[in-house]
Amino acid sequence: MATTWPADWRRPSRSASALLGTAALALLLAGCDRAPVAGAGKKRFDSNGGRYSVELETRPPAIAVNQLFDVDLRVTPKSGPSAAMEVQVDARMPAHFHGKNRVAKVTRGGGDTWKAEGLLFHMPGHWELYVDITEGGVTERAQLDVNLQ
Numbered sequence: 669m670a671t672t673w674p675a676d677w678r679r680p681s682r683s684a685s686a687l688l689g690t691a692a693l694a695l696l697l698a699g700c701d702r703a704p705v706a707g708a709g710k711k712r713f714d715s716n717g718g719r720y721s722v723e724l725e726t727r728p729p730a731i732a733v734n735q736l737f738d739v740d741l742r743v744t745p746k747s748g749p750s751a752a753m754e755v756q757v758d759a760r761m762p763a764h765f766h767g768k769n770r771v772a773k774v775t776r777g778g779g780d781t782w783k784a785e786g787l788l789f790h791m792p793g794h795w796e797l798y799v800d801i802t803e804g805g806v807t808e809r810a811q812l813d814v815n816l817q
């Protein structure tokens with residue numbers, strides 16, 4: 669008895685898995701476009717532990733995909749002025765498990781102001797922008813959700 673199925677059975681299986689891969693990729697890419705709001709402009713928020721108030725302004729006011737932007741910051745400790753604060757700025761896309769491709773240059777201005785230069789969000793979707801404030805060996809994070817179209 670002759671049968672041809674052993675020669676053919678692999679082919680449909682391979683294309684089925686390729687199709688599955690394409691579907692997964694499409695789902696991943698669709699995830700990037702879910703949010704209709706452009707960010708970020710001028711915002712004020714507290715750090716996650718509540719010890720600092722952060723005023724943030726992006727330049728230009730609207731962040732666009734793949735376009736460099738700067739962030740002006742004023743960090744106000746609720747316990748009073750501090751000379752010993754250090755500030756770092758970073759960002760991640762939590763749904764995609766990745767960060768930025770560039771490191772922002774952060775410099776201190778007068779008083780409790782900082783400037784972060786050269787930020788770039790390289791894809792649309794949900795970004796978390798982090799302002800990490802370190803004082804006396806303790807770092808507290810302030811964060812802002814930015815939904816990029």
Ligand SMILES: [Cu+2]
Nearest residue numbers: 761764791793
């Ligand atoms: Cu991403």
